[in-house]
Amino acid sequence: VTPQLPCPLPVIGHVRTPYAATEDTPVQSALNPGVTGVLELDPAYAAGLSGLDGFTHAWLLCWLDRSGRAAGEVPALTQVPFLLRPQGKEMGIFATRGPRRVNPIGLSLVRLVRIEANRVEFAGVDLLDGTPVLDLKPYVTRFDRPDGEPRCGWFDDVPMPDGVTPARLNRPVAGPDEPGPAT
């Protein structure tokens, strides 16, 4: 059983998703656009959603409570990111998007599907069921899209197939009937 790291901040709600284990959860929301989840906002905060229906996308900031770290433990500063498991290559944690961070705060871009009272249905899921949510911010192109074509370091050199999970990146050698990650 994965230990849960208590959240020291007020939680505005929780997400409901189909995923119960990190190893079987797609590594990024953008790689899993066909699956939907629901943010169940604490009803006390529902009035804060006013105006959000005019947006197509939003950022979920979540407390990654099952990132595998115990309270008070400092994560390793260099780690093998999920997407570099096949190569076994380490990166500094501030050059990764992995969950084992000094502050395990996840940043997920989601597409807004439906907002009803305190429920926000969204598409693009990379979160475990029950993950506590810290904030919800609208995506604003003018603020959130860099000019030109950004360079994205090691991400520019690895395959990122849709729906990929940590478990699926766990095989350095493909079996005869088991294709490796697309290149």
Added chain:
Amino acid sequence: VTPQLPCPLPVIGHVRTPYAATEDTPVQSALNPGVTGVLELDPAYAAGLSGLDGFTHAWLLCWLDRSGRAAGEVPALTQVPFLLRPQGKEMGIFATRGPRRVNPIGLSLVRLVRIEANRVEFAGVDLLDGTPVLDLKPYVTRFDRPDGEPRCGWFDDVPMPDGVTPARLNRPVAGPDEPGPAT
């Protein structure tokens, strides 16, 4: 003097910027691309920057410690965002990017200029000098850029001139020599 909200999370460093007061600080990093700041990472975390030099952009997640809220105070769930001051129009806080949130965590997209030891120089500044930093994540186009042209709610209908500050949005009526916000 603005009260400071203590940060209940470990702080990985602080930003050095030219700004000492919220009212005179550009409201978004993307609207202030010509100004640079420095993230002074706690030297204990410097190894976490390994690999970041391959990226052109990054997200700063900061604890907005001078957002004008006292400890334990719940912010109003609808507020007039800085950019809607001329109209005096309120929005739900989850449809704004303003700092007075349940969790005052700022999300700033910055351009990386230079990384040396524990110092990360960046362009695009919307933070007060000394703001505590919670996390630094690389910008990854595949994860962070939505397909197509997102709708951005009320932001699509307001002018967002470069360098705009809350103080400059404070005048509902322009004087004869003082042009109003560009339309």
